[in-house]
Amino acid sequence: MDFGLSQDQQMLRDAVARCLADTCPLDHVRECAERDNPLSDKVLRAVQDLGIPGMLVPEEHGGLGMTLLDAAIVAEQLAYAVAPVPFLASHVLAPIALSEAGSEEQKAQWLPKIASGEARIAVAISETIEARDGAVVSSADGRLNGTALFCLDFEGADAYIVADAGGRLHLAAADAFRLETIPLTTIDRTRSVGELRFGGTEAELLADDNGTTTARLRDAGRVILAADSLGAGQAMIEKAVDYSGQREQFGRLIGSFQAVKHMCAEMAARHEPCRSLVWYAAHAFGAMPEDVSLVACHAKSHTGEVHRFVARTSTEVHGGMGFTDLIGLHYWFKRIGFDRQVLGGPETVRAEAAALQGWIKAA
């Protein structure tokens, strides 16, 4: 029995952390965030050098064949560094969708290129969770119609994986005819999302399995967003503790005041069990696929709640400085805000968890 990271996983964590510490200092994040396309080629190259795009690509297709727990470890570090690089859709969801549901031809066409970093695929499945602004995608005769919002890792994608109203997955090329793509700008400038408008756009069918693969993508996406939230929360707690150990008021370090100490202790006390929950959920994705949906819901909703608390509390510990742009604390605040809402906010996800346990009928 070993509940925790293996030695290899600890090495992976440390390697990613070192790489990001070198290539992705806050000044670089700030520089990127002020551009129209905030993604960082420099950080992306560094991440590619570590093999991260191929983590979830099976070995026979040129990848590393690693697990979702490995990906969660990377997600945590990316968030810790607020790295402006694609990951969730392009390096996690797309390889999972292709390797679990794709035809041999689709796998051969895309997986090696994903692993090498030559191709990136964005993913749009939000409407299978809850449709907003009437967005819906329909499919007939190899063509898509309608709108998909919140296509993840949108910027620079070569193709899009899109779920239709029946939970089927389709693969559309980015340069397809009769496809309009509109970037959306969120609070979080370190990740890119966009809107896809289909008007009879040609697309290949990727999965026609009653939504099974789409559900796998929801589970994996939620676990990775939870891991991201964990990394951002960890950074915010560390920053609050560091700041309160330097800032003096009334002739004392503010960290010696119980009011401040207790804020930090409450953050740590609520944050620490999240780490165990995220590890467990990520492990369950591969090892206990029949249990993962519920625990992925728990991980997503719980980290969403805990880190909203952490984000505001850490900001408060920093006092006025936390509210400014000067120290950039808000990049983590916004990353946590994004993680909470995307692929189902806490209330939505909890309702799904209730349905999974038979407490209510599925919507």
Added chain:
Amino acid sequence: MDLDYGPEYDTFRQQVRDFIEAHSHLAPPCATRAARPSPEAVKWQKLLIENGYTARTIPAEYGGYGAEPDILKSRIISEEFSRAGVPGGLTNQGISMLVPTLLELGTEEQKQRWIEPTLKGEIVWCQGYSEPGAGSDLASLKTRARVEDGNFVINGQKIWTSTAKQADMIFCLVRTEPDAPKHRGISYLIFSMDTPGIEVRPLKTMTGHAEFNETFFTNVRVPVDQIVGARGQGWLVANATLGHERGMLGDPGALENRLQALIALMQEERIGQARAIDNPVLRDRLLALQAEVSAMKCNGMRILSNSLKGESGGMAKLIVKLQSCEIAHQISALAIDAMGEIGTLYHGSPREREGGAWQWNYMFQLGLIIGGGTAQIQKNIIAERGLEMPREPKLAKISDAAKATADMPRHKQGSA
């Protein structure tokens, strides 16, 4: 990540299940608040010790089963008894706090004399730590013991002495070196509750029951050899046992049981024709708590795994008491809310549910949040030990400030 215990442990788990299956008809009803074990409970305890399902790692020469410590086997035992809803042996302060302390710090004679009858339920202990003026600041305790003719002569008062009425013996912190710095002037004594000069008064709490007592000592004479550890070392001895108490208050299995009871209640209780769990607001709160409990269960596995590797639990462990007590309290709160007006019924009222247990729990758990190191003390520990935040400024500075403000009007202070 490997959640399997391995084939050796699967076999062991099966043995435990078989034992429970074959013997559960002999088990006493599950944990009651009675302080003195019933004759069935004593028999059950004996059977469990003989089979290595309680007092498992305590050496046989002191009345235990004498197995090598094996964290996974201990975990399997507690999981299986809890799963079957069968009590896994006696739990009281003597067994959970005094016995480990004696094993660690007692003399050979003390171990021989006290451990076995305590394990068997023949001797019931109570704990004399807190005082009216020494709660969170336990080391400021004032109950004094002076030495006279080979005896300690004890005068003072203890509070929160649960089971003092029924107890045969007490393990008690007293000040034996009044001139030493406060942490170094305390000794850990053990003596009979029949000793002349001890008066126990029940302390009725907000629950309406007297789960605790106040205990008064007037010239109580205790032979000087009834000390654990050396004179003046009582603080260290007590800290060994406080660690055991904090572990006791934070069992993720117990949280899971409370949660399951809440789920059952919410599926049972009706609001009109609908079940309480059909109410989306109540259900949302239930799911939020389920996620919290799930996180604490994973946290428990992580702590278990760390201890298997001989590593300290670190932050994962430091937060357990604070979080577990808080979550348990929220579970009770939701149960009461889910019952609506019915949730107020108590004192054996008609239509009361489960003997008023949810209200009792809701109130008593507030006591657990406060006792065994208040939530605020826990937060200090998490901040100072876990996050290495700066400590409070030294006492001297504060007392200067206190002198300066001594004449200011103050609110009456309660003890925490």
